[in-house]
Amino acid sequence: MSLNLQTHTEHFTNPLYLESGRILEPYDITYETYGELNEDKSNVVVVCHALTGSHHAAGTYEDERKAGWWDGLIGSGKAVDTDKYFVICTNVIGSCFGSTGPMSPKHPHHEPYRYKFPVVTIKDMVKAQRILFDRLDIHRVEAIIGGSMGGMQALQFAIHYPNFAKKIIALATTYATQPWAIAFNKVASESILKDPEFKQGYYDPEVIKENGLSGMAVGRMAGHISFLSHESMDEKFGREYKRTDGLYELFGKFQVESYLEYNGYNFTKWFDPLAYLYITKAINIYDLSRGFDSLAEALQKITAKLHLISFSNDMLFKSDEMKHIDDVLNENAQTNHKYIDIQSDYGHDAFLVELEKFDFYIKEALDE
Amino acid sequence: MSLNLQTHTEHFTNPLYLESGRILEPYDITYETYGELNEDKSNVVVVCHALTGSHHAAGTYEDERKAGWWDGLIGSGKAVDTDKYFVICTNVIGSCFGSTGPMSPKHPHHEPYRYKFPVVTIKDMVKAQRILFDRLDIHRVEAIIGGSMGGMQALQFAIHYPNFAKKIIALATTYATQPWAIAFNKVASESILKDPEFKQGYYDPEVIKENGLSGMAVGRMAGHISFLSHESMDEKFGREYKRTDGLYELFGKFQVESYLEYNGYNFTKWFDPLAYLYITKAINIYDLSRGFDSLAEALQKITAKLHLISFSNDMLFKSDEMKHIDDVLNENAQTNHKYIDIQSDYGHDAFLVELEKFDFYIKEALDE
Known part of the structure; x- marks a missing residue:
């Protein structure tokens, strides 16, 4: 059916x-x-x-x-x-x-x-x-x-x-x-609030969706850590590098970094920052x-x-x-x-x- | 002696x-x-x-x-x-x-x-x-x-x-x-890099020390989570509120939030953001x-x-x-x-x- x-x-x-x-x-x-x-x-x-x-x-x-x-x-x-x-x-x-x-x-x-x-x-x-x-x-x-x-x-x-x-x-x-979860939410809320593009809550939602909101991306990256575990990260990413030549480059990336970055920035395309603040408040x-x-x-x-x-x-x-x-x-x-x-x-x-x-x-x- | x-x-x-x-x-x-x-x-x-x-x-x-x-x-x-x-x-x-x-x-x-x-x-x-x-x-x-x-x-x-x-x-x-630790460092580095006051590395260190660097504060807040444990947070903070009337205020704060905020922003007074990027790179x-x-x-x-x-x-x-x-x-x-x-x-x-x-x-x- x-x-x-x-x-x-x-x-x-x-x-x-x-x-x-x-x-x-x-x-x-x-x-x-x-x-x-x-x-x-x-x-x-x-x-x-x-x-x-x-x-x-x-x-x-x-x-x-x-x-x-x-x-x-x-x-x-x-x-x-x-x-x-x-x-x-x-x-x-x-x-x-x-x-x-x-x-x-x-x-x-x-x-x-x-x-x-x-x-x-x-x-x-x-x-x-x-x-x-x-x-x-x-x-x-x-x-x-x-x-x-x-x-x-x-x-x-x-x-x-x-x-x-x-x-x-x-x-x-x-x-x-519990405080562990509240702490992760705090990293996200602080990061959103301090992003100048958030404009103290007076952002244009269309602009945010288009350009992303790095403060929310960073907060989401922290969130993703809390959703995983040491074991799942070891399994998913290990110490794999995105590019093999990145080891001695300051911005060379481990796979886990690319994962967080991708998911963090992608998140800002489909979620609203004020909603994030209000819902994490409800959770806290x-x-x-x-x-x-x-x-x-x-x-x-x-x-x-x-x-x-x-x-x-x-x-x-x-x-x-x-x-x-x-x-x-x-x-x-x-x-x-x-x-x-x-x-x-x-x-x-x-x-x-x-x-x-x-x-x-x-x-x-x-x-x- | x-x-x-x-x-x-x-x-x-x-x-x-x-x-x-x-x-x-x-x-x-x-x-x-x-x-x-x-x-x-x-x-x-x-x-x-x-x-x-x-x-x-x-x-x-x-x-x-x-x-x-x-x-x-x-x-x-x-x-x-x-x-x-x-x-x-x-x-x-x-x-x-x-x-x-x-x-x-x-x-x-x-x-x-x-x-x-x-x-x-x-x-x-x-x-x-x-x-x-x-x-x-x-x-x-x-x-x-x-x-x-x-x-x-x-x-x-x-x-x-x-x-x-x-x-x-x-x-x-x-x-x-391991990736868990690299992930926490990533939150910090991304947060520093995206702070406009970081000026893509061309900040004035005196200005940063004076005004703080919220991107580094947020990163340090994430760091502090990784330095603690569920148990130590329960013990230190529990679900205590900074002010008892803050419960239904969007920006009312739990003790754990105040702790992270204080330590995060205080950190920017005594540590250099580029040094943070380079040393976390060495650790990664x-x-x-x-x-x-x-x-x-x-x-x-x-x-x-x-x-x-x-x-x-x-x-x-x-x-x-x-x-x-x-x-x-x-x-x-x-x-x-x-x-x-x-x-x-x-x-x-x-x-x-x-x-x-x-x-x-x-x-x-x-x-x-």
Whole structure:
């Protein structure tokens, strides 16, 4: 069967009350769907994207060379089987792929928000999605799945909308962002802010896309380090030189340097710097226990079956952090969960690239 | 007894033939000494500094608030006991604290070398030191000790001047720089190069020192991540906020962010960006096996007693890398060495800050 990829944008005029006390009004949410919604709307699976991801999780548009970011996982006969499930992936608020973010026009003017955009949290992103699903008349879903920031969303769903999903599958994520991850985000934000072409937030997005923004490229390069691991870098690059004669040239390049440079600069062609600042802020202040006395109290809200999947060499969100959730649940005799740590050399990127190590597990969890 | 701190600079007019085939001529080497040279010059200990270190390893000048970088280790009654040993630490060529580097005047003009400075290697740094010691009529030393890039120098001494030192003590270092470390250096170099104030290498050093160089600050921030570990960051910073009301402010800061910012910008007041580019280049291309068929062949040159000390949570030069040297030596039945891995949460910085975990070991190794 076909993937039946569809893209939609919904417009909301009701105010979105944010965790900060501020209001976002009006706002749009752009989302993609795959598969067919069944008659009683009981076959919905929600997929949540990571920091620089988008609603485009699967399939390939006509003008695209690369498929959606989790195409290997979502589709006909795949782990998230679109012959069976109706899959929805929404672009989070604060991002730059159709949902309202800092470069969206600030009502009633047509000027972008820029710094007037309110800080949004992972909880706010989830709240906006919940409102979208309400409009779509979807009130209970089979599962919510996400990795990295997508996993943060899945966990927030589990705690704040405990009756919404039967199953929660969170990969390569954490219960609260730790200083190691915040530090990497800091390198990126500082680098963006100090780039004169960023013009203190008053850049022309078209100019940035055209010329690149070296500050964001440098920040992304740091990000790529955090997505990998010592082992994956040794495997991918070793000490290979791009040109054999570059050894004694100051700007001679190792393969790992070319990789970072290519990905860093390419990134500036498709991502918005203010969105980067706002989303990394949301990640930095993500903490499941906020508003509760403890993480244990927060986790007690969960009624869904919870699947926690970490990757042994994840340097960004360490296995220990997922294990900590498992430990707290066990201490409180909450038994409706499973935690597995997958042996992988890939580092954080494993949730995007080593699908064969966990797709069967997701299939099993969904079909349970 | 007093430390007897002395600083000297020696000028050399003979050409220094570099590994690249290029020549450095003339050149200066600045160095410090502590303690007293005995009559038969048999009590010399050489200390080698790391990337941003200098010859100022111990003691405190009148105008200083902080002592030299290994002051806890070097001094009267300390592990490297200046009552007993005459300690020499030289500023490496390519650096910016008195020895010839990219901002030194290019003979016969008075203009700085800038990009005309040749790429130097760790082996070149060691060669220049060996020539200095020759001039000082020191032809054999008790020990050479260094951590990080200092450890690289110690190992290069062991291989290329096998009769020069009785003991080699290398800490927190590697046999060849791996892509993880090269990647961090890349973030820094790219960030420096793209800062408009760097003026493509034609900056005014006084202006840079006065105003700071945000590109280098960002690069140093990335560097600081690599010097720490997840555990040390959790311990040092946790998720503490600088101001409690900063949570929902886009630029509200976590403690870890303030730490990186402070150290990043402070760094630009005392270090030169071109020196940073040249020294990180030397680190990137450091490979003990260069010029040999294998690492094993290189290590076979060593006749000194070799002490290898790694730190369990070092993220920059992983314990495994030091263990690899140990493994190769063992495979070749080279028994005159000892390897220890010190349990520490500090990460790479441990060799500078957790002295109490290894100073007794260094004392023992020296007095053996």
